[in-house]
Amino acid sequence: MSHWIGTANHGFASLAMEELRRQINGIKFTQLIAGEVFKMEVPLSREEMLDLIQTNEPIFLRHIQPIDRALPIHGNADDLQALSELMRGARMRCEEGTTAIHLRRLDGTPFIYSAADTKAVLDAVIMELGGETTMQSPDQIFSIFAAAEELYVGWGTPSEQLSDWPGGAVRFQREEGQISRAKFKLLEAERAFKVYFETFREALDIGAAPGGWTHLLLERGLRVTAIDPAELHPTLAAYPRLTKMKKNASDVNFPANTFDLLVCDMSWSPMQMAKLVLEKTDALTDGATAIITIKLMHKKPLQTIRDVISKLETAFELKKAKQLFHNRDEITLYLVKR
Ligand SMILES: C[S@@+](CC[C@H](N)C(=O)[O-])C[C@H]1O[C@@H](n2cnc3c(N)ncnc32)[C@H](O)[C@@H]1O
Structure with missing residues (x-):
């Protein structure tokens, strides 16, 4: 038997508990902060519990602390x-x-x-x-x-x-003239998944406006193709390595093997997003990395996530799915093209 404190993003504790309940028979929860922090009594030793969390990390469990x-x-x-x-x-x-x-x-x-x-x-x-x-x-x-x-x-x-x-609760310093808060999501993904963007060359950003993610990738030295029917922030015009396409992503095509990084933060129907990303896989090099947010709709989020992941797995290997601290009603996927 061991005791723990689990933490999820505000409003997502029930999903974290559901994931844990599915993995651990007989786990018991007590709420500490509504929707966010809970105590767990687990019929496993400390080592068994740590093993289980490391090998099968729940998407919505942001933090876990043993109660020694x-x-x-x-x-x-x-x-x-x-x-x-x-x-x-x-x-x-x-x-x-x-x-x-x-x-x-x-x-x-x-x-x-x-x-x-x-x-x-x-x-x-x-x-x-x-x-x-x-x-x-x-x-x-x-x-x-x-x-x-x-x-x-x-x-x-x-x-x-x-x-x-x-x-x-990962805190980043807000920068002067920061284009969007969305930039923090990609910064956090970089650390959480240990995907260091400066090691890539050519990125495709789908749903790029106003441009926080594009800005981070440009800062890391990449060439970026940013697609969005909406306007990008004017400060990005200063980067010659940026190609802007003011379009719907379903209306653009690229030569095969063009991009070694795809990022996509469309806040759109998850299944439509997955379909659109799959249409772009030929434009990616083998082994290309993808960082994608999945917007959680109100109905059955765990089922939606499973469905989107299995669709994307036709072309990608899932490395990790996680609700990051800076994700609101969404999670972030880290995938690699097969
Ligand atoms: C949450 S915002 C992206 C924020 C961005 N990651 C940033 O850091 O500033 C979502 C964007 O996706 C765009 N979008 C939605 N559907 C799209 C589509 N089919 N093709 C291209 N962009 C799309 C929207 O216009 C919107 O600007």
């Missing part, structure tokens, strides 16, 4: 004292590599300390133990969830927790 200990909250300095004691008991862990402290708080939790205060105190303990602390790319994370009555505390690596951000 549950500490009662006193609402005063005793809480920091108890966390510090717990850390002192983990001296061996602290010596193993760099540690990050992540704190998440339920609204109204009696735990009175902010993430910064908690981190400052625990960082000092880690250093006193001869360990090293970090914010970025830690070897391990000491995660704390301050709930209504208890602090749920657990250790894990970023890969075990599915993210190196607290609760998987």
